[in-house]
Amino acid sequence: MTSTMSSSISSSLLAVVGGGNMGTALIAGLLAGGVSAESIVVVEIDEDKRNAAAKQFGVRTSESIVSCDGAIVAVKPQTVVDVCLELRQVGVKRVVSIAAGISLATLEHALGSEIAVMRAMPNTPALVTEGVTGLAFSTKCSPSDMDWAESILSAVGLVVRVPEEQIDAVTAVAGSGPGYLFLIAEALIDAGVTQGLSQDVAQKLVRQLFRGSGILLAQSPETASMLRQRVTSPNGTTAAGLAVLENAQIRQIIDQAVAAAAARSRQMGA
Numbered sequence: 001m002t003s004t005m006s007s008s009i010s011s012s013l014l015a016v017v018g019g020g021n022m023g024t025a026l027i028a029g030l031l032a033g034g035v036s037a038e039s040i041v042v043v044e045i046d047e048d049k050r051n052a053a054a055k056q057f058g059v060r061t062s063e064s065i066v067s068c069d070g071a072i073v074a075v076k077p078q079t080v081v082d083v084c085l086e087l088r089q090v091g092v093k094r095v096v097s098i099a100a101g102i103s104l105a106t107l108e109h110a111l112g113s114e115i116a117v118m119r120a121m122p123n124t125p126a127l128v129t130e131g132v133t134g135l136a137f138s139t140k141c142s143p144s145d146m147d148w149a150e151s152i153l154s155a156v157g158l159v160v161r162v163p164e165e166q167i168d169a170v171t172a173v174a175g176s177g178p179g180y181l182f183l184i185a186e187a188l189i190d191a192g193v194t195q196g197l198s199q200d201v202a203q204k205l206v207r208q209l210f211r212g213s214g215i216l217l218a219q220s221p222e223t224a225s226m227l228r229q230r231v232t233s234p235n236g237t238t239a240a241g242l243a244v245l246e247n248a249q250i251r252q253i254i255d256q257a258v259a260a261a262a263a264r265s266r267q268m269g270a
């Protein structure tokens with residue numbers, strides 16, 4: 001986060017509504033990025049979580065909505081509209097919701113037409129500040145509203161701006177993506193054990209394999225396809241393994257999995 005962005009958040013009061021997994025990940029990222037603890041208030045109904053946030057982050061906490069300039073809504077989807085109605089009462093100017101399946105139209109309906117409304121879809125690597133978030137804006141949002149929301153969400157990883165109609169696709173690829181990768185990790189660990197490795201060694205190999213390959217893919221100027229070709233010598237070991245995956249139609253299977261997740265996301269939104 002740039003110092004201009006952290007100072008723009010620090011100069012106003014940000015309410016993080018919902019001090020659960022995502023809410024606390026965002027607060028940790030914001031504080032690490034230089035936002036001051038005095039500029040954040042955590043609104044959380046659970047007393048234990050309020051106390052934990054105050055102790056861990058040194059931020060103000062409240063059981064109910066307080067007057068604030070902007071808010072991140074990080075409660076479960078079924079609670080979002082009630083929270084937005086309360087935020088409207090306190091005159092909030094900007095709201096970002098990270099709730100799955102709650103549309104900009106629903107948010108705007110609850111918040112009123114004067115408020116800049118944004119909808120984000122983060123993923124769980126946000127918990128280690130390596131998330132990726134798709135961010136969509138209502139037509140009321142100004143460039144400074146957009147920068148404000150992006151500066152908050154970039155505290156926990158990369159932010160990609162998308163039109164709202166692409167949020168289901170973002171959910172299917174990146175929101176659900178960690179689940180697909182963890183499944184492959186599980187299968188690789190099991191396969192390593194089948195080949196004679198201990199559970200402990202297989203775990204170590206696969207955890208570091210994902211970390212190293214992820215960093216290589218993120219940092220390399222080469223495409224995933226080029227990186228794959230580089231590790232695949234003709235007639236070599238990788239070629240033997242990949243041939244099995246290609247013959248089993250792995251690409252089509254992944255395409256079907258993402259299509260199913262996108263369809264489910266659209267259904268949940270409706």
Ligand SMILES: NC(=O)c1ccc[n+]([C@@H]2O[C@H](COP(=O)([O-])OP(=O)(O)OC[C@H]3O[C@@H](n4cnc5c(N)ncnc54)[C@H](OP(=O)(O)O)[C@@H]3O)[C@@H](O)[C@H]2O)c1
Nearest residue numbers: 018020021022043044045046074075076077098099100122
């Ligand atoms: N986790 C993910 O990977 C992920 C990814 C993308 C989007 N999201 C979205 O992020 C949102 C939060 O997810 P999460 O995993 O962080 O959930 P979570 O851990 O359950 O956190 C939500 C917190 O909000 C509290 N809460 C409920 N009603 C409230 C209210 N009226 N005012 C203040 N606090 C209230 C809950 O307390 P109680 O537990 O007492 O109800 C809970 O502590 C969800 O809408 C989800 O769709 C999550």
